[in-house]
Amino acid sequence: MSEFKFACPVCGQHMMCDSSQGGSVMQCPTCFQQITAPQAPAPDAKFILKGTQVSEKKISVRGFEAAGQPGAEENNFSTAILVSALLVVLLVGAALFVFRGKIFRQRNAPSVQGVATVANAAPPPKPVPVAPPASDRNWLMNLDAAVIPGTTAVGRIHGQDFIVGRAIFQNGTLTLRDGAHGPIQSGVQINFSGALAESLAGQSLNIIADTNKSARVTLHWDDKDGTPQKASFEDSYALRLEFGALANNKLPGEIYLCLPDAEKSYLMGIFTADARKPKPKAPNK
Secondary structure, three states: OOEEEEEOOOOOOEEEEEHHHOOOEEEOOOOOOEEEOOOOOOOOOOOOEEOEEOOOOOOEEOOEEOOOOHHHHHHHHHHHHHHHHHHHHHHHHHHHHHOHHHHHHHHHOOEEOOOEEOOOOOOOOOOOOOOOOOOHHHOOOOHHHOOOOOOEOEEEEOOEEEEOOEEEEEOOEEEEEOOOOOOOOOEEEEEOOOOOHHHHOOOEEEEOOOOOOOOEEEEEEEOOOOOEEEEEEOOOOEEEEEEOOOEOOEEEEEEEEEOOOOOOOEEEEEEEEEEOOOOOOOOOO
């Protein structure tokens, strides 16, 4: 094999190299730099070639550092973080879109002491009226000293405390009863022999205990077994009844009634009766 000379590109020192060592790295004996030997020149070449100093610069490929360098791993890690963050943002946005109705409705709805919203708050239950204890002092057959209280009519029906739950005037009969629906478990009915509400509006009735053949008064009550009972009176009772003006099918009134039964039943106070049209008579067969 033939040898050839080449010059160090740093200090110019001539170096000897075998033709088979072209492209290999050698150290300059003068400046100690790492030099890459050139390929062997042609046999008739009359000039000396220069070697190439080995570069320490990092080689980049398409914006990434060469494999084995720490920069490539850092760039890959940064890219993974960016992709993960983007996925999180997309998931949060999708959740807000799906549940937007519940989230914003709850946030904007006014609250009451942080417990329930005004829209969902249940209305307070209406208090159930309770009859005051009955007293024999209210049982007055002589109505000269009787005073009608300006409260819902109350009293005693066959020994039981009573308060009017509903008043109805229909077919000439005034009904003052407990409850609003169903059979009468406790109450009073006064029959005016078919008189219309219009004819009684604004009228005052005073019936003393010795009046003969007065309007029929019927007591209704349930016994201890829950069996409906009733008793009727056409005389020997005392009644003061004052009707107001009829308006919008409502007939107001004031009543003081005392009956001659052994239980000293009585009723006193105010009421407003639903004035209903008379029921049509059944056709003759």
